[in-house]
Amino acid sequence: MRILIIGGGIAGSAAALALDKAGIAVSVHEAHPEEGADIGAFLTLASNGMLALAQFDAAEAVSRVGFDLTTMRITGDTGTVVSTVPLGEAEDPLRRYRCLRRAELAAALRAEAVRRGIAVEHGKRFVSAEEDEEGVTAVFADGSTARGDLLLGADGIRSAVRSLTDPDAPAPRYAGQRVFYGYTTDAAPPSEPGRIDMLRGSTAAMGYAVSPQGETYWFARVSGDELSRAEIDGTTPAQWRDHLLPMLRPDATAAAEIVAATGERLMVTNASDLSTVTRWRTSRMLLIGDAAHAASPATGQGASMALEDAVVLAKSLRDAPTTEAALDTYEQLRRPRVERNIVSSARLTTRKAPNRLRRTVRNYRARFQKPGPGPSPSQADDLLTAQLDWESPLPVPAPSGN
Numbered sequence: 001m002r003i004l005i006i007g008g009g010i011a012g013s014a015a016a017l018a019l020d021k022a023g024i025a026v027s028v029h030e031a032h033p034e035e036g037a038d039i040g041a042f043l044t045l046a047s048n049g050m051l052a053l054a055q056f057d058a059a060e061a062v063s064r065v066g067f068d069l070t071t072m073r074i075t076g077d078t079g080t081v082v083s084t085v086p087l088g089e090a091e092d093p094l095r096r097y098r099c100l101r102r103a104e105l106a107a108a109l110r111a112e113a114v115r116r117g118i119a120v121e122h123g124k125r126f127v128s129a130e131e132d133e134e135g136v137t138a139v140f141a142d143g144s145t146a147r148g149d150l151l152l153g154a155d156g157i158r159s160a161v162r163s164l165t166d167p168d169a170p171a172p173r174y175a176g177q178r179v180f181y182g183y184t185t186d187a188a189p190p191s192e193p194g195r196i197d198m199l200r201g202s203t204a205a206m207g208y209a210v211s212p213q214g215e216t217y218w219f220a221r222v223s224g225d226e227l228s229r230a231e232i233d234g235t236t237p238a239q240w241r242d243h244l245l246p247m248l249r250p251d252a253t254a255a256a257e258i259v260a261a262t263g264e265r266l267m268v269t270n271a272s273d274l275s276t277v278t279r280w281r282t283s284r285m286l287l288i289g290d291a292a293h294a295a296s297p298a299t300g301q302g303a304s305m306a307l308e309d310a311v312v313l314a315k316s317l318r319d320a321p322t323t324e325a326a327l328d329t330y331e332q333l334r335r336p337r338v339e340r341n342i343v344s345s346a347r348l349t350t351r352k353a354p355n356r357l358r359r360t361v362r363n364y365r366a367r368f369q370k371p372g373p374g375p376s377p378s379q380a381d382d383l384l385t386a387q388l389d390w391e392s393p394l395p396v397p398a399p400s401g402n
């Protein structure tokens with residue numbers, strides 16, 4: 001079997017590594033022309049993401065970028081510490097939460113793929129595909145084509161592959177918050193090695209962590225109208241700083257000090273998500289990562305979900321008797337988990353559920369929530385660990401009858 005992977009971000013590169021480990025030939029086709037310096041957003045990779053990375057032997061490569069997070073401290077707007085809790089599997093260095101830039105994570109995974117001899121092509125913007133009985137042909141914007149047995153759409157929230165698997169899929173939805181993020185070496189907020197501080201401000205929810213090199217990574221989520229492209233592109237970091245500071249100054253936290261000390265490396269994006277994408281696949285195309293199930297950033301799980309996707313897909317194709325059965329198994333195992341994350345994240349992002357979110361919640365309940373109490377958190381953890389564990393055969397669920 002040969003699999004074409006469209007998109008060399010987190011989901012695509014991780015899938016390449018996991019499928020390669022399962023003995024499947026893969027190639028990655030990424031739209032960006034070359035590796036570039038992208039300061040972009042940072043993210044926290046949770047223990048479940050690190051566990052997934054370990055299954056295809058990439059945890060060590062990723063732990064060379066970013067830094068460990070071992071505790072989270074929550075502070076209210078009055079400056080009172082509400083709680084300090086350990087994060088995930090702090091005692092295991094390869095399963096600790098990590099703080100790193102999204103681009104660094106994707107670049108580390110791509111470099112690992114290249115090191116293992118996987119073909120990674122840059123400058124290949126996917127535009128369309130043709131399926132036939134023998135296989136699938138991807139067509140790129142430069143006129144070139146590639147042929148495989150299966151095509152994975154790992155091309156992010158604005159997926160071009162999704163327009164083929166589910167032409168009626170909803171467009172990404174503005175989730176109700178703007179997310180600011182930045183980096184500064186000129187602030188000295190209260191901090192301890194390995195701690196991420198969450199500040200429950202009166203207007204903005206902010207988080208920050210200080211790297212071992214003394215650089216403060218921060219984000220702030222602020223409710224408001226969706227920003228237009230022109231506003232995002234036409235507003236300078238200094239103007240965003242002036243916009244944010246009056247919201248942060250009333251709070252007795254380090255929020256205003258950090259933002260005031262941030263120079264040019266201050267950015268903003270709209271928090272977006274996808275309500276249910278009904279069709280993740282055709283017979284020879286499958287969506288993974290944000291292309292299938294983008295959540296707003298609030299739960300901090302999108303990247304970890306993409307890494308889990310990679311493992312479960314590789315195990316499905318390794319263990320199921322046919323490709324069709326593998327893709328069914330993959331979808332049955334993944335949908336409940338990723339859709340629950342979309343719903344949880346949307347709830348943290350919007351105060352008033354708009355219609356689309358209500359529909360996602362209703363769909364989720366109708367499809368996945370069984371009457372009576374669900375699995376306890378520890379049972380759910382055990383189930384996930386078994387699904388991810390490379391050595392265990394996949395626990396294939398009973399057919400859902402859908």
Ligand SMILES: Cc1cc2nc3c(=O)[nH]c(=O)nc-3n(C[C@H](O)[C@H](O)[C@H](O)COP(=O)(O)OP(=O)(O)OC[C@H]3O[C@@H](n4cnc5c(N)ncnc54)[C@H](O)[C@@H]3O)c2cc1C
Nearest residue numbers: 007009010011031043044126155156289290300301302303
């Ligand atoms: C502000 C912000 C903060 C976040 N914080 C966190 C966090 O703390 N923790 C967490 O786990 N997640 C977080 N996320 C979510 C996380 O970034 C995403 O879930 C994750 O990047 C999804 O990976 P992906 O590979 O599916 O998509 P992407 O990372 O979007 O990668 C898609 C890739 O496909 C390529 N591509 C696109 N179109 C084409 C095409 N037509 N042809 C070929 N290639 C194409 C793109 O260039 C890109 O390389 C955050 C997201 C945002 C926006």
